[in-house]
Amino acid sequence: MELSFEIEHEKWIKKHLSNRHGERKDALRRGHGYGNQMFAEKIWWTLMGHFTGLHPEYEVKDWRGRSYxxxxxxxxxxxxxxxxxxxxxxxxxxxxxxxxxLNRGLFLQSQECYVISISLDEMKENPSFVLAMVRSILAPYLAAIQDGRGTVYRRFGKIERQLMRLAIRHNRIICPPQAAKELEIHKQTVIKYCRKLVEQGKFRAIPTGTAGKIYRYEYIGSIQSPDLL
Known part of the structure; x- marks a missing residue:
């Protein structure tokens, strides 16, 4: 496994270096040091056996628009x-x-990123614990991957996935007119897919008033469901 890791790791880093310029390339050269290489080998490679979809020293913007x-x-x-x-x-x-x-971590989570912080000391002294925790966190998503190329099997279409994710962002509740505005699609299209999601057991229609008219829907699935991919 060691030899395979070294070969694939080198190819992976070279690929990212060849696709970067300026500060992005310098950041990768500077930042991918001892701790990061340990994570790549002891945790990621052990768990996944490939580097598909994983980006080292990745540039993001913070709440002030500053890059890091x-x-x-x-x-x-x-x-x-x-x-x-x-x-x-x-x-x-x-x-x-x-x-x-910590503020950057909070901001990333507000932007729908999952932020996983790992102690370098723990990874050095107890890598099996870190590996078990990362495996547990990613388990629902790993189950959705069909092969080592990162292909995802999707049970739901694009609009259905968008509606489920939108509901989660709004405390699990979807209001078709507002959803139509946010997703830039027709309200009747939203209603059509909300009804479909009700039939598939992902949404619950919320009756209103004595007539029981439906103006809102509730997402009743897991927020870690692979169906959201």
């Missing part, structure tokens, strides 16, 4: 998982940097 680089981001369908390897020496002693790191 997260250690890793895994992009799967419409989902984004950020992995940050936390070293006490660089994150724990500088209070301003520590605060900024």
């Amino acid at each position: 680089f997260v250690d890793f981001i895994w992009i799967l369908g419409g989902l984004r998982f950020v992995f940050e390897i936390m070293d006490y020496g660089s994150h724990g002693k500088d209070r301003s940097k520590y605060r900024l790191d």
Whole structure:
């Protein structure tokens, strides 16, 4: 496995370097050091056996529009998982940097990213624990992947997935006129797919008043469902 990792890791990094220029390329050269390489080998490669969809030293914007680089981001369908390897020496002693790191993590989560912070010390001393936790977090999404190329089997169409994700962002509730406005599609199209999702057991129609008219729908699935991919 060691030899396979070394070969695939080198190919993966070279591919990203060849596709980057300027600060993005420099950030990868600087940032993909000891801790990040340990994560790539001991956690990611052990779990996945490939680097499909995983991007090292990935540029994102914070709430001020300023660029910075997260250690890793895994992009799967419409989902984004950020992995940050936390070293006490660089994150724990500088209070301003520590605060900024936490604020950036909060912001990324507000932008529908899953942020997973991993202690470098824990990864060195107890990699099996870190691997088990990462496997558990990603399990619903790994179940949706058909092969090593990251192909995802989708039970639901694009509009259905958009409606389910939109409902989650609005405390699980969908109001067709508002959803139509946000997704830039016709209200009747939203209603059609909401009814379809009711039949498929993902939505529940919410009756209103004595007549029981339906103006809203509730998402009743898991927020970690692979059906959202």
